[in-house]
Amino acid sequence: MNTIEEKLWNYIDGTCSDEDRKAIDILIAQDEVYRRKYEELLALNQEFSKMELDEPPMAFTYNVMEAIRAEHAKQPLKAGINKRIIKVISGFFIVSIALMLILAISNVHLGNSSANISVHLPDSLRLPDIKNYLSKPVLEGFLFFDIVLGLFLFDAWLRRKSVSKHV
Amino acid sequence: MQSKLSDIELIEQTLAGNQAAYADLVKRHQRFVFTLALRFAKNREDAEEIAQDCFIKAYRSLSAFQRQSKFSTWLYSIVYTTAMTFLRKKRVDTDSIDDENTYIQLENSSSSHDVNSAENKSRSYYLNQAITQLMPDDAAIITLFYMGEQSLDEISKTLGIEANTVKVKLFRARQRLKEKLEHNLKHEVKELI
Numbered sequence: 001m002n003t004i005e006e007k008l009w010n011y012i013d014g015t016c017s018d019e020d021r022k023a024i025d026i027l028i029a030q031d032e033v034y035r036r037k038y039e040e041l042l043a044l045n046q047e048f049s050k051m052e053l054d055e056p057p058m059a060f061t062y063n064v065m066e067a068i069r070a071e072h073a074k075q076p077l078k079a080g081i082n083k084r085i086i087k088v089i090s091g092f093f094i095v096s097i098a099l100m101l102i103l104a105i106s107n108v109h110l111g112n113s114s115a116n117i118s119v120h121l122p123d124s125l126r127l128p129d130i131k132n133y134l135s136k137p138v139l140e141g142f143l144f145f146d147i148v149l150g151l152f153l154f155d156a157w158l159r160r161k162s163v164s165k166h167v
Numbered sequence: 168m169q170s171k172l173s174d175i176e177l178i179e180q181t182l183a184g185n186q187a188a189y190a191d192l193v194k195r196h197q198r199f200v201f202t203l204a205l206r207f208a209k210n211r212e213d214a215e216e217i218a219q220d221c222f223i224k225a226y227r228s229l230s231a232f233q234r235q236s237k238f239s240t241w242l243y244s245i246v247y248t249t250a251m252t253f254l255r256k257k258r259v260d261t262d263s264i265d266d267e268n269t270y271i272q273l274e275n276s277s278s279s280h281d282v283n284s285a286e287n288k289s290r291s292y293y294l295n296q297a298i299t300q301l302m303p304d305d306a307a308i309i310t311l312f313y314m315g316e317q318s319l320d321e322i323s324k325t326l327g328i329e330a331n332t333v334k335v336k337l338f339r340a341r342q343r344l345k346e347k348l349e350h351n352l353k354h355e356v357k358e359l360i
Contacts (some may be wrong), residue, residue, distance in 0.1 A: 006338055015319065015334065044345060048313045051298070052291050056201035057215060061193045064222045065186065071223070 004034065008041050174238035182230060189229075193222050196239060199315055200246055206306035207250035209299060217253050221246045236324055243315060243325040247307065254303070297347035305340035312337055 010016040011024045027034040057063075172180070172191070180188035197218065204217035224245050232241055298306050304326075311317045311325060319337070323330040 005342070009338055009341065010334075013319075044341070047290060047294060048309065048341070048344075050291065051294050051310075051314055053198040053314055054202045054205050054211075054214075054295075056197050056218060057211075060197050060201070060215065060218070061190055064193050064197075064219050065190050067219060067223055068186065068189070068226050 004037055005041065008034070008038050011038075012041060012045050175234060178229060178232065178238065181226075189226060192238075196242055197222075199239070200242065202314060203243060203246050203307060203310055204250055206298065206301075206310050207254060207303045213253065213257075217246070217250050220253075221249050224249065237321065239315065240317065240321045240324050243311060243317070244327070247325055247327075250303070250307075293348065293352060297344055297351055300347050300351075301340065301343055304336065305343055308333065308337050308340045309344060 007016070007020065007024060011021060016024070024034075028038050029035075172188075174192065174195070177188045177192045177195075181192065200221055201214055201218045204221070205211065205214040208214040208217055221242065225242055232238065298309060301309070307326070308322060311322045312319075317325065319330045319333045322337075323333045326333065328336075
Protein backbone atom coordinates (compact mmCIF):
# COMPACT_ATOMS: atom_id res chain seq x y z
CA MET A 1 0.00 0.00 0.00
CA ASN A 2 1.84 3.00 -1.26
CA THR A 3 -0.19 6.11 -1.80
CA ILE A 4 -2.35 8.01 0.63
CA GLU A 5 -5.38 7.44 -1.61
CA GLU A 6 -4.83 3.71 -1.77
CA LYS A 7 -4.60 3.52 2.03
CA LEU A 8 -7.70 5.67 2.42
CA TRP A 9 -9.74 3.64 -0.07
CA ASN A 10 -8.86 0.47 1.84
CA TYR A 11 -9.85 2.25 5.04
CA ILE A 12 -13.20 3.30 3.53
CA ASP A 13 -13.83 -0.20 2.07
CA GLY A 14 -12.90 -1.80 5.40
CA THR A 15 -10.29 -4.02 3.77
CA CYS A 16 -7.26 -2.81 5.76
CA SER A 17 -5.90 -4.49 8.88
CA ASP A 18 -6.81 -3.32 12.40
CA GLU A 19 -3.31 -1.95 12.80
CA ASP A 20 -3.59 0.12 9.60
CA ARG A 21 -7.06 1.28 10.62
CA LYS A 22 -5.81 2.64 13.93
CA ALA A 23 -2.87 4.37 12.24
CA ILE A 24 -5.18 5.97 9.65
CA ASP A 25 -7.61 7.05 12.38
CA ILE A 26 -4.80 8.96 14.01
CA LEU A 27 -3.58 10.44 10.71
CA ILE A 28 -7.09 11.65 9.80
CA ALA A 29 -7.46 13.26 13.22
CA GLN A 30 -4.06 14.94 13.19
CA ASP A 31 -3.00 15.47 9.57
CA GLU A 32 -4.88 18.09 7.56
CA VAL A 33 -3.86 16.57 4.18
CA TYR A 34 -5.14 13.14 5.22
CA ARG A 35 -8.35 14.59 6.60
CA ARG A 36 -9.15 16.53 3.39
CA LYS A 37 -8.30 13.60 1.16
CA TYR A 38 -10.40 11.31 3.35
CA GLU A 39 -13.41 13.64 3.13
CA GLU A 40 -13.01 13.93 -0.64
CA LEU A 41 -12.83 10.17 -1.15
CA LEU A 42 -15.68 9.55 1.27
CA ALA A 43 -17.87 11.97 -0.69
CA LEU A 44 -16.90 10.25 -3.95
CA ASN A 45 -17.65 6.86 -2.42
CA GLN A 46 -21.11 8.05 -1.42
CA GLU A 47 -21.73 9.37 -4.93
CA PHE A 48 -20.63 6.06 -6.47
CA SER A 49 -22.97 4.19 -4.12
CA LYS A 50 -25.90 6.28 -5.31
CA MET A 51 -25.48 5.29 -8.97
CA GLU A 52 -28.71 4.06 -10.48
CA LEU A 53 -29.22 0.90 -12.48
CA ASP A 54 -30.30 1.18 -16.09
CA GLU A 55 -33.76 -0.06 -16.96
CA PRO A 56 -34.04 -2.72 -19.67
CA PRO A 57 -36.91 -2.52 -22.20
CA MET A 58 -40.41 -3.24 -20.87
CA ALA A 59 -40.74 -6.55 -22.70
CA PHE A 60 -37.35 -7.86 -21.59
CA THR A 61 -38.60 -10.68 -19.34
CA TYR A 62 -41.24 -11.64 -21.90
CA ASN A 63 -38.59 -11.79 -24.65
CA VAL A 64 -36.30 -13.98 -22.53
CA MET A 65 -39.11 -16.40 -21.68
CA GLU A 66 -40.26 -16.49 -25.32
CA ALA A 67 -36.73 -17.33 -26.43
CA ILE A 68 -36.59 -20.12 -23.84
CA ARG A 69 -39.98 -21.48 -24.98
CA ALA A 70 -38.89 -21.34 -28.63
CA GLU A 71 -35.75 -23.23 -27.72
CA HIS A 72 -37.84 -25.93 -26.04
CA ALA A 73 -40.03 -26.19 -29.13
CA LYS A 74 -36.98 -26.56 -31.37
CA GLN A 75 -35.57 -29.33 -29.21
CA PRO A 76 -34.78 -32.35 -31.44
CA LEU A 77 -37.01 -35.41 -31.05
CA LYS A 78 -34.18 -37.64 -29.87
CA ALA A 79 -33.56 -35.23 -26.95
CA GLY A 80 -37.28 -34.99 -26.23
CA ILE A 81 -38.00 -38.72 -25.98
CA ASN A 82 -37.95 -40.17 -22.51
CA LYS A 83 -34.86 -42.34 -22.13
CA ARG A 84 -36.87 -44.94 -20.19
CA ILE A 85 -38.92 -45.70 -23.31
CA ILE A 86 -35.75 -46.33 -25.30
CA LYS A 87 -34.45 -48.57 -22.51
CA VAL A 88 -37.70 -50.59 -22.38
CA ILE A 89 -37.71 -51.11 -26.18
CA SER A 90 -34.06 -52.10 -26.27
CA GLY A 91 -34.62 -54.38 -23.27
CA PHE A 92 -37.47 -56.11 -25.11
CA PHE A 93 -35.27 -56.83 -28.12
CA ILE A 94 -32.33 -58.00 -26.01
CA VAL A 95 -34.56 -60.42 -24.07
CA SER A 96 -36.17 -61.68 -27.33
CA ILE A 97 -32.79 -62.28 -28.98
CA ALA A 98 -31.47 -63.96 -25.83
CA LEU A 99 -34.52 -66.28 -25.64
CA MET A 100 -34.21 -67.20 -29.30
CA LEU A 101 -30.52 -67.96 -28.86
CA ILE A 102 -31.21 -70.11 -25.80
CA LEU A 103 -33.95 -71.93 -27.69
CA ALA A 104 -31.69 -72.48 -30.70
CA ILE A 105 -28.72 -73.64 -28.62
CA SER A 106 -30.88 -75.99 -26.57
CA ASN A 107 -32.03 -77.61 -29.82
CA VAL A 108 -28.54 -78.16 -31.22
CA HIS A 109 -27.64 -81.88 -31.27
CA LEU A 110 -23.98 -82.63 -31.71
CA GLY A 111 -23.24 -85.98 -33.37
CA ASN A 112 -20.03 -88.01 -33.11
CA SER A 113 -18.33 -85.92 -35.75
CA SER A 114 -17.94 -82.17 -35.16
CA ALA A 115 -18.89 -81.53 -38.79
CA ASN A 116 -22.25 -83.22 -38.29
CA ILE A 117 -24.28 -80.53 -36.52
CA SER A 118 -28.01 -80.56 -36.93
CA VAL A 119 -30.37 -78.00 -35.46
CA HIS A 120 -33.90 -79.19 -34.71
CA LEU A 121 -36.14 -76.15 -34.42
CA PRO A 122 -39.79 -76.49 -33.51
CA ASP A 123 -42.18 -76.58 -36.49
CA SER A 124 -43.63 -73.20 -35.51
CA LEU A 125 -40.18 -71.59 -35.86
CA ARG A 126 -39.35 -73.05 -39.26
CA LEU A 127 -38.52 -70.34 -41.82
CA PRO A 128 -40.54 -70.40 -45.02
CA ASP A 129 -38.69 -71.23 -48.20
CA ILE A 130 -37.51 -67.80 -49.34
CA LYS A 131 -36.99 -68.89 -52.96
CA ASN A 132 -40.77 -68.89 -53.45
CA TYR A 133 -40.94 -65.15 -52.78
CA LEU A 134 -37.80 -63.82 -54.51
CA SER A 135 -39.08 -63.47 -58.04
CA LYS A 136 -37.47 -61.12 -60.57
CA PRO A 137 -40.12 -58.33 -60.34
CA VAL A 138 -39.84 -58.33 -56.51
CA LEU A 139 -36.04 -57.97 -56.69
CA GLU A 140 -36.30 -55.18 -59.29
CA GLY A 141 -38.89 -53.38 -57.16
CA PHE A 142 -36.68 -53.71 -54.08
CA LEU A 143 -33.69 -52.35 -55.99
CA PHE A 144 -35.73 -49.41 -57.34
CA PHE A 145 -36.97 -48.57 -53.84
CA ASP A 146 -33.38 -48.64 -52.53
CA ILE A 147 -32.18 -46.27 -55.25
CA VAL A 148 -35.03 -43.79 -54.61
CA LEU A 149 -34.43 -43.93 -50.84
CA GLY A 150 -30.68 -43.41 -51.38
CA LEU A 151 -31.29 -40.36 -53.59
CA PHE A 152 -33.77 -38.92 -51.10
CA LEU A 153 -31.30 -39.26 -48.20
CA PHE A 154 -28.47 -37.80 -50.28
CA ASP A 155 -30.65 -34.81 -51.18
CA ALA A 156 -31.58 -34.27 -47.53
CA TRP A 157 -27.92 -34.41 -46.54
CA LEU A 158 -26.96 -31.83 -49.19
CA ARG A 159 -29.76 -29.51 -48.04
CA ARG A 160 -28.63 -29.73 -44.40
CA LYS A 161 -25.07 -28.97 -45.46
CA SER A 162 -26.04 -25.85 -47.42
CA VAL A 163 -28.23 -24.58 -44.53
CA SER A 164 -25.42 -24.99 -41.99
CA LYS A 165 -23.06 -23.10 -44.34
CA HIS A 166 -25.44 -20.15 -44.51
CA VAL A 167 -25.86 -20.06 -40.73
CA MET B 168 -45.10 -7.98 -8.63
CA GLN B 169 -41.96 -9.91 -7.85
CA SER B 170 -41.83 -13.16 -5.93
CA LYS B 171 -40.66 -13.07 -2.31
CA LEU B 172 -39.06 -16.48 -2.63
CA SER B 173 -35.28 -16.68 -2.42
CA ASP B 174 -33.17 -17.21 -5.52
CA ILE B 175 -32.49 -20.82 -4.50
CA GLU B 176 -36.20 -21.56 -4.03
CA LEU B 177 -36.96 -20.08 -7.44
CA ILE B 178 -34.16 -22.16 -8.97
CA GLU B 179 -35.56 -25.33 -7.40
CA GLN B 180 -39.02 -24.54 -8.76
CA THR B 181 -37.56 -23.83 -12.21
CA LEU B 182 -35.70 -27.14 -12.19
CA ALA B 183 -38.97 -28.83 -11.26
CA GLY B 184 -40.43 -27.46 -14.50
CA ASN B 185 -42.04 -24.19 -13.35
CA GLN B 186 -41.05 -21.65 -15.98
CA ALA B 187 -42.90 -18.84 -14.19
CA ALA B 188 -40.36 -19.16 -11.36
CA TYR B 189 -37.58 -18.48 -13.81
CA ALA B 190 -39.47 -15.43 -15.11
CA ASP B 191 -39.44 -14.13 -11.51
CA LEU B 192 -35.72 -14.75 -11.33
CA VAL B 193 -35.22 -12.81 -14.58
CA LYS B 194 -37.35 -9.91 -13.29
CA ARG B 195 -35.31 -9.80 -10.09
CA HIS B 196 -31.91 -9.63 -11.78
CA GLN B 197 -32.63 -8.06 -15.17
CA ARG B 198 -31.80 -4.47 -14.21
CA PHE B 199 -28.36 -5.29 -12.92
CA VAL B 200 -27.56 -7.76 -15.72
CA PHE B 201 -28.65 -5.18 -18.28
CA THR B 202 -26.58 -2.44 -16.62
CA LEU B 203 -23.52 -4.68 -16.48
CA ALA B 204 -23.99 -5.64 -20.14
CA LEU B 205 -24.28 -1.94 -20.98
CA ARG B 206 -20.87 -1.33 -19.40
CA PHE B 207 -19.38 -3.59 -22.07
CA ALA B 208 -21.60 -2.98 -25.07
CA LYS B 209 -21.96 0.81 -24.77
CA ASN B 210 -25.32 0.77 -26.54
CA ARG B 211 -28.74 -0.43 -25.40
CA GLU B 212 -29.47 -2.76 -28.32
CA ASP B 213 -26.30 -4.77 -27.87
CA ALA B 214 -26.68 -4.71 -24.09
CA GLU B 215 -30.18 -6.12 -24.43
CA GLU B 216 -28.89 -8.89 -26.69
CA ILE B 217 -26.10 -9.77 -24.24
CA ALA B 218 -28.44 -9.69 -21.23
CA GLN B 219 -31.01 -11.88 -22.98
CA ASP B 220 -28.31 -14.32 -24.05
CA CYS B 221 -27.07 -14.50 -20.45
CA PHE B 222 -30.46 -15.44 -19.04
CA ILE B 223 -30.93 -18.11 -21.71
CA LYS B 224 -27.47 -19.55 -20.99
CA ALA B 225 -28.18 -19.47 -17.26
CA TYR B 226 -31.47 -21.31 -17.82
CA ARG B 227 -29.75 -23.99 -19.90
CA SER B 228 -27.10 -24.65 -17.26
CA LEU B 229 -29.20 -24.01 -14.16
CA SER B 230 -28.85 -27.63 -13.07
CA ALA B 231 -25.06 -27.17 -13.10
CA PHE B 232 -25.26 -24.27 -10.59
CA GLN B 233 -23.39 -25.62 -7.54
CA ARG B 234 -24.96 -23.25 -4.97
CA GLN B 235 -21.57 -22.72 -3.33
CA SER B 236 -21.76 -19.03 -4.25
CA LYS B 237 -24.67 -16.60 -4.61
CA PHE B 238 -26.80 -17.02 -7.73
CA SER B 239 -26.03 -13.41 -8.62
CA THR B 240 -22.27 -14.08 -8.54
CA TRP B 241 -22.75 -17.07 -10.85
CA LEU B 242 -25.03 -15.06 -13.13
CA TYR B 243 -22.62 -12.13 -13.33
CA SER B 244 -19.79 -14.46 -14.32
CA ILE B 245 -22.01 -15.56 -17.23
CA VAL B 246 -22.60 -11.89 -18.10
CA TYR B 247 -18.85 -11.24 -18.07
CA THR B 248 -17.95 -14.18 -20.33
CA THR B 249 -20.89 -13.53 -22.66
CA ALA B 250 -20.02 -9.85 -22.96
CA MET B 251 -16.37 -10.61 -23.66
CA THR B 252 -17.35 -13.13 -26.33
CA PHE B 253 -19.76 -10.60 -27.80
CA LEU B 254 -17.06 -7.94 -27.99
CA ARG B 255 -14.68 -10.36 -29.67
CA LYS B 256 -17.36 -11.33 -32.16
CA LYS B 257 -17.88 -7.68 -32.94
CA ARG B 258 -14.23 -7.65 -33.98
CA VAL B 259 -13.20 -5.47 -31.07
CA ASP B 260 -10.02 -7.34 -30.17
CA THR B 261 -8.88 -7.73 -26.58
CA ASP B 262 -6.09 -5.17 -27.01
CA SER B 263 -8.53 -2.45 -27.91
CA ILE B 264 -10.80 -3.45 -25.03
CA ASP B 265 -7.92 -2.65 -22.71
CA ASP B 266 -6.89 0.37 -24.70
CA GLU B 267 -7.95 3.58 -23.08
CA ASN B 268 -7.52 5.54 -26.34
CA THR B 269 -10.62 3.84 -27.72
CA TYR B 270 -12.67 5.45 -25.01
CA ILE B 271 -10.88 8.79 -25.02
CA GLN B 272 -12.53 9.46 -28.41
CA LEU B 273 -15.90 9.00 -26.79
CA GLU B 274 -14.88 11.27 -23.98
CA ASN B 275 -13.70 14.09 -26.26
CA SER B 276 -16.81 14.00 -28.35
CA SER B 277 -19.07 14.65 -25.42
CA SER B 278 -17.12 16.68 -22.88
CA SER B 279 -17.50 20.13 -24.47
CA HIS B 280 -21.25 19.79 -24.50
CA ASP B 281 -21.27 18.59 -20.91
CA VAL B 282 -19.42 21.57 -19.54
CA ASN B 283 -21.85 23.97 -21.16
CA SER B 284 -24.90 22.25 -19.79
CA ALA B 285 -23.43 21.21 -16.46
CA GLU B 286 -25.90 23.12 -14.37
CA ASN B 287 -28.85 21.35 -15.96
CA LYS B 288 -27.64 17.81 -15.42
CA SER B 289 -28.02 15.65 -12.36
CA ARG B 290 -25.16 14.08 -10.49
CA SER B 291 -26.14 10.57 -11.54
CA TYR B 292 -26.13 11.68 -15.17
CA TYR B 293 -22.51 12.78 -14.94
CA LEU B 294 -21.50 9.68 -13.06
CA ASN B 295 -23.14 7.39 -15.60
CA GLN B 296 -21.59 9.35 -18.41
CA ALA B 297 -18.13 9.09 -16.86
CA ILE B 298 -18.62 5.35 -16.38
CA THR B 299 -19.48 4.86 -20.05
CA GLN B 300 -16.15 6.50 -20.89
CA LEU B 301 -14.21 3.98 -18.82
CA MET B 302 -12.72 0.79 -20.23
CA PRO B 303 -15.17 -2.14 -19.94
CA ASP B 304 -13.14 -3.90 -17.23
CA ASP B 305 -12.98 -0.76 -15.06
CA ALA B 306 -16.65 -0.01 -15.59
CA ALA B 307 -17.60 -3.60 -14.78
CA ILE B 308 -15.59 -3.67 -11.52
CA ILE B 309 -17.11 -0.39 -10.34
CA THR B 310 -20.60 -1.57 -11.29
CA LEU B 311 -20.17 -4.92 -9.54
CA PHE B 312 -18.77 -3.30 -6.39
CA TYR B 313 -21.17 -0.41 -5.99
CA MET B 314 -24.34 -1.48 -7.77
CA GLY B 315 -24.10 -5.27 -7.57
CA GLU B 316 -23.13 -5.14 -3.91
CA GLN B 317 -20.50 -7.77 -4.56
CA SER B 318 -17.56 -8.26 -2.21
CA LEU B 319 -14.01 -8.35 -3.54
CA ASP B 320 -14.04 -12.17 -3.24
CA GLU B 321 -17.29 -12.41 -5.17
CA ILE B 322 -15.97 -10.10 -7.89
CA SER B 323 -12.85 -12.24 -8.12
CA LYS B 324 -15.06 -15.30 -8.74
CA THR B 325 -17.10 -13.40 -11.34
CA LEU B 326 -14.09 -12.15 -13.25
CA GLY B 327 -11.93 -15.21 -12.62
CA ILE B 328 -9.05 -13.27 -11.08
CA GLU B 329 -7.42 -13.07 -7.62
CA ALA B 330 -9.11 -10.97 -4.92
CA ASN B 331 -5.94 -8.90 -4.50
CA THR B 332 -5.92 -8.15 -8.23
CA VAL B 333 -9.55 -7.05 -7.95
CA LYS B 334 -8.54 -4.72 -5.11
CA VAL B 335 -5.83 -3.12 -7.25
CA LYS B 336 -8.10 -2.94 -10.31
CA LEU B 337 -10.89 -1.37 -8.24
CA PHE B 338 -8.50 1.26 -6.93
CA ARG B 339 -7.32 2.10 -10.46
CA ALA B 340 -10.87 2.09 -11.81
CA ARG B 341 -11.95 4.57 -9.13
CA GLN B 342 -8.96 6.76 -9.92
CA ARG B 343 -9.85 6.77 -13.61
CA LEU B 344 -13.51 7.44 -12.88
CA LYS B 345 -12.53 10.38 -10.71
CA GLU B 346 -10.30 11.70 -13.51
CA LYS B 347 -13.11 11.38 -16.04
CA LEU B 348 -15.46 13.21 -13.72
CA GLU B 349 -12.91 15.96 -13.21
CA HIS B 350 -12.30 16.21 -16.93
CA ASN B 351 -15.98 16.29 -17.84
CA LEU B 352 -17.01 18.72 -15.17
CA LYS B 353 -13.84 20.77 -14.91
CA HIS B 354 -14.61 23.12 -12.04
CA GLU B 355 -18.02 21.67 -11.28
CA VAL B 356 -16.48 18.50 -9.87
CA LYS B 357 -15.49 20.34 -6.73
CA GLU B 358 -19.11 21.23 -6.16
CA LEU B 359 -20.28 17.76 -7.07
CA ILE B 360 -18.10 16.12 -4.44
